[in-house]
Amino acid sequence: MNPFIPPVARIDALQQVLNLDTPVLLAANRTFHQLLVNGISVEYQKDGETRGDFVRLIDFTDVAANELLAVNQFSVKGAKYTRRPDIILFFNGLPLVLLELKNPADEKADIWKAYDQIQTYKEQIPDLFQYNELLVISDGTEARLGSLSANVERFMAWRTIDGQTLDPHCVCQT
Numbered sequence: 001m002n003p004f005i006p007p008v009a010r011i012d013a014l015q016q017v018l019n020l021d022t023p024v025l026l027a028a029n030r031t032f033h034q035l036l037v038n039g040i041s042v043e044y045q046k047d048g049e050t051r052g053d054f055v056r057l058i059d060f061t062d063v064a065a066n067e068l069l070a071v072n073q074f075s076v077k078g079a080k081y082t083r084r085p086d087i088i089l090f091f092n093g094l095p096l097v098l099l100e101l102k103n104p105a106d107e108k109a110d111i112w113k114a115y116d117q118i119q120t121y122k123e124q125i126p127d128l129f130q131y132n133e134l135l136v137i138s139d140g141t142e143a144r145l146g147s148l149s150a151n152v153e154r155f156m157a158w159r160t161i162d163g164q165t166l167d168p169h170c171v172c173q174t
Contacts, residue, residue, distance in 0.1 A: 001055075001056055001057075001059060001065070001066075001092065002055050002056060004053075005042065005044070005053055005055055006044045006046070008044060009042040009043070009044040009053070009055065010042075010055055012042050012044075013040040013042050013055035016035065016040050017032065017035060017040065017057070017094075017131075020032055020130060025122070025126050025129055025130065025148070026148060026149055028130040029129060029130055029131075029132060029148050029149075032130055032131050033133065035057065036057050036058060036094075036096075036133070038054070039054030039055055039056050039057075040054060040055040040057070041053075041054055042054070042055055057091075057092060057094060058091055058092060058094075066091055066092050067090075067091070067092050067093070068089065068090070068091055069089070069090040070087055070088075070089050070090075071087065071088050071089075071090065072086065072087055073085075073086065074087075074088045074095075076121075076125045076127075076128050077125075078124050078125035078126070078127065080124070081124040081125065082125075083120075083121055083124055083125050085098050085099070085100060085121060085128075086099055086100050086101045087099040087101070088128075094131050095128055095131050095132065096131060096132065096133040096134065097132070097133060097134045097135075097136065098118065098121075098128070098129075098132060098134075098135050098136070099135075099136040099137075099138070100114040100115075100117050100118050100121075100135075100136070100137050100138075101114065101137075101138050101139075101140070102114045102137075102138070102139040102140070103139075103140065104139055104140025104141055105140075109139065110139050111137050111138060111139040111142050111143075111144060112137075112152070113139075114137035114138060114139065115137050115144075115152060115155060118135055118137065122148075129148055132148050133147075134146075134147070135147065135148065135150070135155075137155060142157070143157070143158055144156055144157055144158075145158065
């Protein structure tokens with residue numbers, strides 16, 4: 001990605017992503033989201049001139065140009081705890097999606113236990129969530145998705161507008 005951006009500017013962009021300059025998790029997540037969507041502003045020297053450009057973290061126009069990786073039981077070390085979320089989806093090396101899954105055979109392990117587990121992860125390994133774009137919880141029969149700031153009521157069922165009504169514009173197959 002970004003083949004026309006000099007390596008020094010790409011390194012600068014990486015440093016901006018790694019150092020979001022805020023200790024507040026939600027603020028860091030919002031800052032990262034803006035970088036992800038808009039690109040990272042960089043300056044560099046070319047032909048004796050200072051030039052400005054944007055480094056893109058994801059190619060939104062050519063999805064196949066991105067590297068996607070799903071990792072099961074990826075260990076994340078925090079200040080005091082090491083935790084292993086069920087699945088993390090990496091886009092170009094960035095941990096953008098976290099899935100927490102519960103066993104459908106365990107009556108006590110419902111979808112809301114998955115939600116509670118994510119809340120524990122947010123407390124114990126918060127650095128992972130600076131880059132999070134989507135959280136998915138499932139108990140094998142039901143799945144819901146939400147954002148970092150979503151409370152229980154804001155985790156919505158797949159392909160719905162309000163958590164109940166199917167979106168008539170959804171192109172998903174059932």
